[in-house]
Each structure stands twice: as C-alpha cells, then as structure tokens.
Amino acid sequence: MGMDLELEGRRVLVTAGTKGIGAAIVKLFRELGADVMTTARSRPDQEPEDRFVTADLSTAEGCEALVHAVRDRFQGLDILIHALGGSTAPSGGFSALDEEVWRSELDLNLLSAVRLDRALVPLMADQGAGVVIHITSIQNRLPLPESTTAYAAAKAALSTYSKSLSKEVAPKGIRVIRVSPGWTETESAVALADRIAEQAGTDYEGGKQIIMDSLGGIPIGRPSKPVEVANLVAFLASPKAASITGAEYLIDGGTVPVS
Structure with a gap:
C-alpha cells in the first residue's frame, strides 16, 4: 500500500491465517511491520513457531489455548482480526440441517469470535485502545437457501453481535468494525x-x-481477490481510520444492491 498506515510494531492476532483471506491479511500486515500471530488447525512449515498456535477455534478449548499464547507472547494486543469462517453444511435446504450441523456452523462462524473477544477485548480496555475486525459475509444479506442457510445465519448473528460490541467498548478506546466480503x-x-x-x-x-x-x-x-480484502482490513485497522467504528464495509464487486 502506498500510504504509511502506522502499523509497524503493532501486536496483531489473525485467526485462520494460513489460507485465503486470512493468509493475505497476515502477509500484508507483516509487510507493513506489524508483529503478527496467527492460528489454524495445522502449522505450515513457513510459519514461525513463536508466532503460530495450532488450535481448533470451533472449540472452547482451542480458543482458551490461543488466549493463553497471546497473553504469554504479547502481554497485550492491539488488533484482533477474526478471519475464521466457513461451512461444511450439506446442500438440500433447511431440512438437511440437523442439530449437529447447526452447532458446527455456529461454533465456527460465531462463537469462536465471541469466545476470543470475551477474553482478549479486556486486555485492550486495560491499555485504553484496540481494534477488533470481524470478517462477516454478504451471505448474511443474500443467503442461498439450497446451501448456505446455516452459514448465513451464523454470519448474520456475528454482524449483530459485532455492532452491539462496538457500542459497548467504544468509550473504552476500542473500535469494532465489520468487513463483509462477497465471493472471493x-x-x-x-x-x-x-x-x-x-x-x-x-x-x-x-x-x-x-x-x-x-x-x-x-x-x-x-x-474479489484476497489481497483486496486485506488492503481494506489494513486501512480500517490503522490509525488512519481512527473515527470509524460500528460500521460494516462490503467488498463484493457490487453484488449486494445498496441504495
């Protein structure tokens, strides 16, 4: 990016940072000089051990392990980016979604963020500053009934939760923003x-x-390309966007018709 986003030395956690949008965010933030920790279920060879945590964030235990690592290695946190998301739900509409599928979709796309925020946002409050970015999805506005009902519902819940969190923690110096990609x-x-x-x-x-x-x-x-989403995330996380909080930014090539 052409401008100085003042991210050098910032302590950053990016979930699901080994593939897709998450990997693009990790790469860009490191290029901009941030100190980035990331996580996934398995560690690629190129990831430094002291800046990677192997964890399944769809479980409370995995989130707890990551929180301990952040506290031990960073002693605080400046930017938290929730890039984790996805779906393993079968096609076939709502009747194909049993109890286990719903729980899996909610654990992965909603509760992982809730659990990490609950543990890490207080660290930001203690230091009087921080940024939380939730990667949502245009599916929360344009669900595909045949295949994305549970995923879309979980992302919609994440968006509503994120908006509420932003109102609560803004007076403590913490900005909370949503980035909603389309097909990437x-x-x-x-x-x-x-x-x-x-x-x-x-x-x-x-x-x-x-x-x-x-x-x-x-x-x-x-x-969209993953790096394009990463560029938007980097700007929103930077001091250049210091008065932006509680908002949702679509990056979807115009897919969602908005007035």
Whole structure:
C-alpha cells in the first residue's frame, strides 16, 4: 500500500491465517511491520513457531489455548482480526440441517469470535485502545437457501453481535468494525469453480461464471481477490481510520444492491 498506515510494531492476532483471506491479511500486515500471530488447525512449515498456535477455534478449548499464547507472547494486543469462517453444511435446504450441523456452523462462524473477544477485548480496555475486525459475509444479506442457510445465519448473528460490541467498548478506546466480503477467489473458491466446471463440461472461467450467475451477478465481472480484502482490513485497522467504528464495509464487486 502506498500510504504509511502506522502499523509497524503493532501486536496483531489473525485467526485462520494460513489460507485465503486470512493468509493475505497476515502477509500484508507483516509487510507493513506489524508483529503478527496467527492460528489454524495445522502449522505450515513457513510459519514461525513463536508466532503460530495450532488450535481448533470451533472449540472452547482451542480458543482458551490461543488466549493463553497471546497473553504469554504479547502481554497485550492491539488488533484482533477474526478471519475464521466457513461451512461444511450439506446442500438440500433447511431440512438437511440437523442439530449437529447447526452447532458446527455456529461454533465456527460465531462463537469462536465471541469466545476470543470475551477474553482478549479486556486486555485492550486495560491499555485504553484496540481494534477488533470481524470478517462477516454478504451471505448474511443474500443467503442461498439450497446451501448456505446455516452459514448465513451464523454470519448474520456475528454482524449483530459485532455492532452491539462496538457500542459497548467504544468509550473504552476500542473500535469494532465489520468487513463483509462477497465471493472471493481463495483456494477453496477456485476448487469450487473447478468442480462446477467439470460437472458442467466447461472450463474454470465457465465455472466462475456459473457461480457469479447464482449470486445474481457481480457487476465488476469477477470475484474479489484476497489481497483486496486485506488492503481494506489494513486501512480500517490503522490509525488512519481512527473515527470509524460500528460500521460494516462490503467488498463484493457490487453484488449486494445498496441504495
């Protein structure tokens, strides 16, 4: 990025930072001089051991392990970015979603953030400053009934929770912001487009078009790139955005029609 975002030396935690949007955020923040810790269920070889925690954040135990690591290694926290999210729910509409599926979607997409915030936001309050960014999704506005009902509902709950949290902690010097990506060309998105293309007897670009059509079209004609989402997150986390809190920023190529 061209401008100095004043992120050098900032203590940053990014969840799910080894793939997709999370990996792009980790890479950019490190390039900007931030001290970044990240986490996932397994550690890639290139991740430094003292800045990586192996944890399953869909469980209370995994969140607790990560919190202990942050306290031990950082003794505080300046920026918390919740990039974790996803879905393993089956297709087939609401009737295909049993109790276990609902619990899994909520644990991953909502409760992981709630648990980490509950433990780490007080550290920010003690120092009188901090930034929390929740990565939500345009699915909370444009759910796909066949396949994303539980995921969309969990992300909608995360958005509402985030707004409420922002009102509570703003007087303590903590900003809470939502970033809502549309379809983004991550590794999993590429794999999905490839699968759809194979089923439809077309190529990767054809598979991408099928997905974009299912979303009602993307006016810019392509999915977002992970680095584009990371750029937005970096600006919002920086002192350049010091008066921004409680807001939700869509980055979806115009997919969601807003007035």
